[in-house]
Amino acid sequence: MKKIGNSQWLAPWERDIVIRALLDSDAELIKHDNARRLPLKMGGTTDIYMNLRNARNDPKMVALLAEVYAMPLRRLGVARFGEVPDAVSCFAGPLSINLGLPYVTIREQAKEGRVSKATAIGRLVRNEPFAIIDDVVTDGASKIAPARECIKAQVDLGPLVVLVDRQQGWHEKFKAEGLDLEVWPGMTLHDVRRYLIEHGVMARCDKAAEEKNPIIVALDGKNWDDVLPIVDRLRTTGCILKVNDLFFWEGYRNLISDLQVYGRVMVDLKGHDIPNTLENITRRFATNPPWAVTVHASGGEEMIKAVVKSFEGKPTKVLAVTVLTSMDQVACEEIYTRIPLDQVKKLAEIAFRAGAHGLVCSPQEAATLKSLYPKMELVTPGVRSEGLVAGDQKRIGTPRGAIEAGAKYLVMGRQILGATDPVEEVTRLLANEIKFS
Numbered sequence: 001m002k003k004i005g006n007s008q009w010l011a012p013w014e015r016d017i018v019i020r021a022l023l024d025s026d027a028e029l030i031k032h033d034n035a036r037r038l039p040l041k042m043g044g045t046t047d048i049y050m051n052l053r054n055a056r057n058d059p060k061m062v063a064l065l066a067e068v069y070a071m072p073l074r075r076l077g078v079a080r081f082g083e084v085p086d087a088v089s090c091f092a093g094p095l096s097i098n099l100g101l102p103y104v105t106i107r108e109q110a111k112e113g114r115v116s117k118a119t120a121i122g123r124l125v126r127n128e129p130f131a132i133i134d135d136v137v138t139d140g141a142s143k144i145a146p147a148r149e150c151i152k153a154q155v156d157l158g159p160l161v162v163l164v165d166r167q168q169g170w171h172e173k174f175k176a177e178g179l180d181l182e183v184w185p186g187m188t189l190h191d192v193r194r195y196l197i198e199h200g201v202m203a204r205c206d207k208a209a210e211e212k213n214p215i216i217v218a219l220d221g222k223n224w225d226d227v228l229p230i231v232d233r234l235r236t237t238g239c240i241l242k243v244n245d246l247f248f249w250e251g252y253r254n255l256i257s258d259l260q261v262y263g264r265v266m267v268d269l270k271g272h273d274i275p276n277t278l279e280n281i282t283r284r285f286a287t288n289p290p291w292a293v294t295v296h297a298s299g300g301e302e303m304i305k306a307v308v309k310s311f312e313g314k315p316t317k318v319l320a321v322t323v324l325t326s327m328d329q330v331a332c333e334e335i336y337t338r339i340p341l342d343q344v345k346k347l348a349e350i351a352f353r354a355g356a357h358g359l360v361c362s363p364q365e366a367a368t369l370k371s372l373y374p375k376m377e378l379v380t381p382g383v384r385s386e387g388l389v390a391g392d393q394k395r396i397g398t399p400r401g402a403i404e405a406g407a408k409y410l411v412m413g414r415q416i417l418g419a420t421d422p423v424e425e426v427t428r429l430l431a432n433e434i435k436f437s
Contacts (some may be wrong), residue, residue, distance in 0.1 A: 003182060004159050009072040010186040018068060018163075018186070019195045022050075027058040030192070034202050036236065040138070047202070047235075048192055050164050052135040056090040065163075066094035069133055072161045072184060073099060079128045080155075082106045082120075084146050087135035095133075106132065106146040119145070124153035131158040137183050140170030147181050159184040164192065167228055190228060194261045204261065209238035214403065214434065215426060216240040216266055216379065218413030224250060224258075230422060231262035237426045240291060242411060244268035256288055264291035270321055272296040275306035282310040292317040292379075294360060297347035304354035317377065320351030321360040325382035325395050340395060341365055348373060363397025363405055370406025381411040385433060399433045410434075 010018060022029040031038055031049040038049045055061040069091070073081055082104040083092040089105070096103045104122030124130070132146055143160055150157045165185035174181055196202040217239045219227050224246065231241060241263045247255060252267070259265045267290045271278045282293060295307050297320040308318050322344040323332055329339055336343040344365045351359055358377035359369055366378050382396040402410055412429075419425035 004076075004184050008185055008187055009075065009161070010068075015187045015191055016195060018064075019192055021061070021064055023196075023201065025055075025058045025061050027054040027056075027061055029054055029058075029061065030196075032196060032202055034236065036233075047232075048189060048196070050136050050189075050192075052163065053087045053090060062091045062094055065091040066098050068163070068186070069095050069161065070098045072186070073101075073131060073133070076131050076158045076161075077129055078131045078158065080104065080123075080125065080130050081161075082122075082124075082130065082132045082146065082150065084132060084134045084143065088133055092133075106149055119149050120153075124150060124155050126154040128155055129158065130155040131161050133161045135162060136164040136166055136189075137162045137170050137185070138166045138168045140173040140183070143170075143181070144174075144177055144179060147179055157181070163187065164189055167225065190232075190258065190261070193232075194258065197261050205236055205238045205263065209236070210264065211238075213238035213240075213426075213430065214407075214409045215416070215429065216242050216409050216411045217416055217422075217426075218242045218268075218381075218411055219246055219417075220413055221245060222417075224255075230417060231259065233423050234426065235262040237423060238263070239426060240264045240266055240409065242266040242268050242413075244270070252285065253288075256285075256290055260288075260290075266290065266292040266294070266319075268294050270294050270296055271303075271307065272299045273303070275300075275303045278303050279306035279310050282307045285316065286310060286314050289314040289316040291315070292319050292358070294319045294321050295356075296321050297351040297356070297359075301350050301354045304351055304356050308355045308357075317357040318355075319358045319360050319377075319379055320347070320354070320356040322347040322351075322365070323361070325362040328395070341368065344369065345372070348376075352376065358408075362395035363402040363407065364395045366397075366402060366405035366407045377409065378407045379409045379411060380405075380407040383407075383410045383412050384415050385429070399429055400435065403434055 029051055031051060033047055036045050036047045038046050040046055055065055080102050083089055085105055085107060092103055104120050104124060107119045130150060137143060159182035161184050163186045165183055166189045170183060197204050217234060219241055241259050247267055256265055285293060293316055295304060304320055311318060323340050332340045332343055344361050348359050348369050352373050358379055360379045361369055362382050363380045366380055369378055380402045383399055383402050384396060386398050399410055416422050416425050
């Protein structure tokens with residue numbers, strides 16, 4: 001059977017209809033808890049749990065799910081399908097009737113105490129187009145044995161068809177097991193979460209938590225699949241999410257709205273071009289305004305004014321970058337012929353005249369800029385706890401030191417992303433170093 005690639009079998013409008021139907025059912029097919037206390041079978045907790053097995057309590061949902069799952073199986077052109085008990089067992093029979101096709105029940109393990117200890121109930125026919133269906137896929141562990149049973153029987157095995165891909169590592173699990181099996185989902189857990197938040201069923205985060213949290217998490221050097229499980233867990237902490245290389249790779253139109261499900265978004269554009277070009281770029285942002293966007297103050301007063309103008313009437317902050325924290329005094333004097341503090345002050349003056357809402361500077365210049373421009377919001381990169389490696393940053397400071405110097409927001413990346421538990425690290429920083437409870 002041919003490969004299906006990275007696609008979903010439900011169109012966005014179909015997906016929304018299905019999610020709404022699952023929510024409206026009295027059978028509790030979608031459970032949600034904004035505090036992420038719902039337990040998972042594979043361990044850990046989540047904010048959303050899909051429970052299609054409960055469709056047994058709602059005949060209308062059994063009929064609907066049979067119709068929904070018929071869509072991908074028809075497109076695949078299967079002659080037979082398999083169900084992994086027990087999540088989809090309640091509608092496997094109606095689905096068989098809908099399609100006019102036989103089906104097979106494939107257990108992970110053979111049942112003890114039976115005359116036949118076979119793992120499959122029904123026939124697996126060699127070279128016959130075949131697909132396995134299930135409700136969700138997480139790390140894929142429970143799908144390995146059924147897939148191997150099909151491979152052993154030499155069926156023409158297509159993708160694993162699931163309603164929801166929880167995006168929790170099945171690619172890596174299948175690869176480690178040497179299993180060449182695609183997953184074809186109707187939607188992802190992110191799609192469900194986005195729907196629930198955008199339709200007010202769940203809150204993105206407690207507003208008070210957002211207002212008290214000054215941490216901007218730099219999502220640098222990661223792709224969407226890497227970022228998603230991190231921002232999923234960080235969502236309830238109220239952190240701001242900063243993107244630059246991911247923004248250029250994924251594109252603005254979809255990435256920002258996807259990230260806004262998990263927190264306020266800072267687009268680290270670092271724009272530096274003629275005023276007309278920057279205005280054209282940032283005007284497009286106004287259709288889905290981010291929390292903030294950065295431009296280089298060295299682009300000049302007119303350029304910054306053009307960007308500020310493009311966000312008139314929108315909540316987006318225009319942040320002017322002064323001197324990069326990766327520059328030491330030698331580099332700064334070579335490029336600007338000034339020491340860092342003098343150059344930062346000069347660029348801050350330009351940004352202030354242009355009407356920028358805030359300044360990006362190192363913790364070492366924050367106190368000076370706060371005294372000069374008390375109403376401008378200061379964002380400080382180069383922040384890490386005492387004793388941690390500076391990496392490629394030269395002008396750095398501690399979280400508490402930056403706050404005391406006048407910074408309102410702290411950009412922190414590797415310390416949080418590299419922590420065993422990013423949420424625990426954010427909580428520790430707020431309570432012990434930044435002193436927010």
